[in-house]
Amino acid sequence: MSGRVVVLASGEGTNVQALLDSGLPVVVVGSDKPRARALARAEAAGAATVVNRDLARWGEILAPYKPDVVVLAGFMRILPDAFVLSHDCINVHPSLLPAFPGLRAAEQALAYGVKVTGCTVHYVDTGVDTGPIILQAAVPVRAGDTADSLHARIQVEEHRLLPEAVRLHLAGRLRKNGRHVEVI
Numbered sequence: 001m002s003g004r005v006v007v008l009a010s011g012e013g014t015n016v017q018a019l020l021d022s023g024l025p026v027v028v029v030g031s032d033k034p035r036a037r038a039l040a041r042a043e044a045a046g047a048a049t050v051v052n053r054d055l056a057r058w059g060e061i062l063a064p065y066k067p068d069v070v071v072l073a074g075f076m077r078i079l080p081d082a083f084v085l086s087h088d089c090i091n092v093h094p095s096l097l098p099a100f101p102g103l104r105a106a107e108q109a110l111a112y113g114v115k116v117t118g119c120t121v122h123y124v125d126t127g128v129d130t131g132p133i134i135l136q137a138a139v140p141v142r143a144g145d146t147a148d149s150l151h152a153r154i155q156v157e158e159h160r161l162l163p164e165a166v167r168l169h170l171a172g173r174l175r176k177n178g179r180h181v182e183v184i
């Protein structure tokens with residue numbers, strides 16, 4: 001598949017791994033955290049890496065990589081509006097948005113008492129976890145679940161949905177119409 005995928009991640013990087021393993025053309029993985037395991041995963045796969053803590057500089061830093069899409073794979077910072085408005089950005093979030101946006105979504109879902117939660121892959125707009133939804137998958141909450149056990153099952157779905165959404169985007173198979181994203 002052709003295209004240039006830039007990934008930003010802050011943490012463990014299991015979603016970065018899923019993107020790398022799926023054979024997508026990842027040209028660079030960036031992080032705000034020099035010790036993020038996501039960077040080590042990228043290096044092990046032979047992808048370039050970059051570290052930057054200044055959110056206002058991501059535009060100039062990533063420009064040479066000419067991204068067709070910027071994937072936020074557990075990137076826990078809010079990018080400036082100017083960046084979001086000038087790139088196609090895709091984010092993965094561990095809940096069925098619009099429920100439980102922001103941090104610790106699995107913990108929020110457990111505290112609320114929902115029976116079903118899941119994950120959402122969406123285009124990024126200038127809000128927090130508010131952009132047009134591309135794909136979602138449901139994950140049942142089990143008796144005795146902890147935030148960690150629930151999040152682990154949600155991540156199984158994330159690792160399937162995120163590469164699929166990026167593949168559809170690169171293939172030109174996602175048509176945005178306001179809040180609605182049609183797979184064509």
Ligand code: GAR
Nearest residue numbers: 011012013014015074092093094102
């Ligand atoms: C993922 O579950 C992702 O959905 C979540 O961070 C985790 C990163 O895991 N993102 C958010 O909560 C964004 N609001 P990973 O580093 O193993 O890919």
